[in-house]
Amino acid sequence: GAVVSQHPSWVICKSGTSVKIECRSLDFQATTMFWYRQFPKQSLMLMATSNEGSKATYEQGVEKDKFLINHASLTLSTLTVTSAHPEDSSFYICSAQDRGSGEQYFGPGTRLTVT
């Protein structure tokens, strides 16, 4: 089946630093990838939609300068949390849409802890 990976699975960083999270579709091409944020025992909140070769579309209330998204190829999208603060600590999940079938597949998530 289609597999989406995320790296790292868990990252701890100091306040004020930046951290990059990678989302890869391993066995299919993804023209569109989605980035979500999830707090404990809560639902997934869509942050942005990234399309290969174009600028990401951010949901209302999401700071585009803080959460930089790059979709450089058909198999890789990255989310960079810039100048991270403790309130950015959360679980970040990506999903990738198969270019052929249109199905969406989820990555395993990345736990970010900002100290």
Place this chain on the structure above:
Amino acid sequence: AQTVTQSQPEMSVQEAETVTLSCTYDTSESDYYLFWYKQPPSRQMILVIRQEAYKQQNATENRFSVNFQKAAKSFSLKISDSQLGDAAMYFCAYLEYGNKLVFGAGTILRVKS
């Protein structure tokens, strides 16, 4: 914008019994997709079942089935012969324009042995 409502924050079921999780949604579209996802403690999102709105027949995947009532905008998930491994958070989701998934708040399912 479409909304998805899951009114049961938590549910419990005895092992081998049947449980139904509720979901309602709001849309003005006539053709759309609905999903149930499972999120176990590992937090990996797993697709449980999918329903296409234009199909009248309720989707079924082994022990999982849905009761899709289009007019009532209701999409409940029935889990038969519940197993310990079914314990997870379950999300109902609607696929809206732009292929964005709109999720409900989720229902935590506990399975008692």
